[in-house]
Amino acid sequence: MSHLAESIQIRNVTFKNRIIKAAMSEALANHAGEPNQIHYGLYEAWAKGGLGCAITGNVMVDARAKNEPGVVIVETERDLDKLKHWADIGKKYGMVQLIQLSHPGRQCPKGLNKETVAPSAVPFSPLLATTFATPRELHEDEILDIIQRFAESARICEKAGFEGVQLHGAHGYLISQFLSPITNKRQDQWGGSIENRMRFLLEIYKAVRSKTSEQFIVSVKLNSADFQRGGITEEEVIQVFKAIDAAGIDLIEVSGGTYEAPAMAGAKAEKRKPSTIAREAYFLDFADKIRKEVKCHLMVTGGFRTVVAMNAALDSGACEFIGIARPFAVETDLTNNLIAGQDVRYAVEQIKTGIPFVDKMAIMEIIWYAAQFKSIGEGKRPNPKLSPLKVFFNYAKNNVKAVIKGRVNSRKSA
Template structure:
């Protein structure tokens, strides 16, 4: 059976098929963090391509904590009209849209923000310490403020017309930093035991649910593992999944890795298990394990490339949704193709510039695809042969400009 094409209803919201676009960094906003016509053009292309649901790229809940230049920010209703236009794009095609709400914590390039904050003042590994500075530990009042910011951003998202939000609790961002004993060394109610370390996530969920309607979908993206020695254990991960499920979450997206151990970018073929290669998805084995522990809907993203593999995953019961990300950057109509029984056209390979320290950080897995998004947003066709080195050099130039401008503005306001 073609399970990909099957519909599903969550909180009275119809999903016309089982394909969800996983969140990818768009880097299309202006310096004020506002969405624009490029976002509308990009999501219009994906809507035409048959997507059942699209999760936006990172949308920050605090202007002072941006993870990169060009990121969208929601703090107030200042840009409500623009967000409403964005939400309406999906409605034209029956494409559900979830806003991925995020706070990067320590994962911000040096100089981009006035300072970086995290659960604890834990520095990065030597390889990344040149790019990311040591954060300041958050005070309790600041933790409560961030929780309130997630809730307010969700309220505004619903008012704009989006069907739901996704809380970014994976890939080393702030929620993930609270969950991991590597980055959370606190001795108060927000650290120590796994019960305390997951308090931040659970309080965000409760605050978001309290500020939105009964029909508003709340999803969360969680790591199956940090893939770092001394990180969160599998037993603790299962506890987190069970706790957020019991709280009432609608969808959990299963992922893994951090900037320091980027499993989400995909391991090399010779480093993966034979079973993973055969079944395509990186995190499907864990999804099967967690499926026995939770009742909410599960989404698995990463590695799927054939209609057969996707249908097999759905048929197994391990997940209800298939997450597709990078293929959509070079094939905007891949959803319709998969539903018709065709496979992804282009094999996704690691994007390399030839600069060793850049390639080890896997940053090109973000930047190269963001360049494709800009082209699509402008109405152009994506370019599978786009030079990674050219993209990186262009990013470096723009990033330096943004950092310098940020420092100038900081001096003016001082």
């Protein structure tokens, strides 16, 4: 029997197979950040396709800090009934659902929020500085507030019926900004040594655990590297993995990269060793190494395309779960097909608009797939030949509308 079809249990939650849909941006909510019928339709399509577990796209813990228009926000019980409906979809089909909780920190487009905050006031690289503003450094009382926001959001998610949460500690979002010496220049207890830089993550985990039950799953997504000169070292990364494992984390998803070095989208694939390419997954070699250091469950995401490679990764013991993201945007029944022995049908290639400065960023690797999600959620078939240029111009238009609406609302509340 395929390892992919094997069930596994975390706490008292049973995962019916080893395939997890990794988080991808959906951008389906209204300006207020409320989930809706399109979310329900999207996740039901994946559930009907046999998926064992779905990790949602970014869900913000603070309405003042949105990473993009259309993101879901969970900071109060305002949308509890809507969240319960969402959670019930998974229960109906036996699909575990983890809400990915996130704070983007500095990684917010200019004008979307009143301001952006981060561990330190570090500007972006020249390429991205036109899109992302230099953030303001967080005060300690604000850091403590954000920690409690993660915990409160997790409490609400459990009350709604979700089986767990994933803390987004990768891809250049706030937790990973604290971890990286490039973006964290602080000289207090939240910066400097790796012990101080990982304090933010560990305090969030403790706060989440204190507000949720013993059976609630808490996972985290972490970079194996940020692929930037002067960034977090491999030795430091291993320290972070060991520390969060010792604290009691249930599951770590291994990923890598940031918006400025987007390895999570396969941008670094050409630099991988032949042996790594043969194994398909971008971060499987690191998972092999970290498996010897931690006891918690591991999930590897990025690059898997064949059943043989997925089963080999599970058989090797490097991970217990196979994370797949972009193929689910064009193949909703992917899980059933993989378990039946069929490889991923659609080759995932870099999405290009033909506009050089846009194509150098990772943004199209997010918004093109989000456009597919909208179609699926509305009951339509995904379109693998959807024009990237059309998607980009629609995204830009909606971004401008969101910025204008945000400024109007800011003036009203001032």
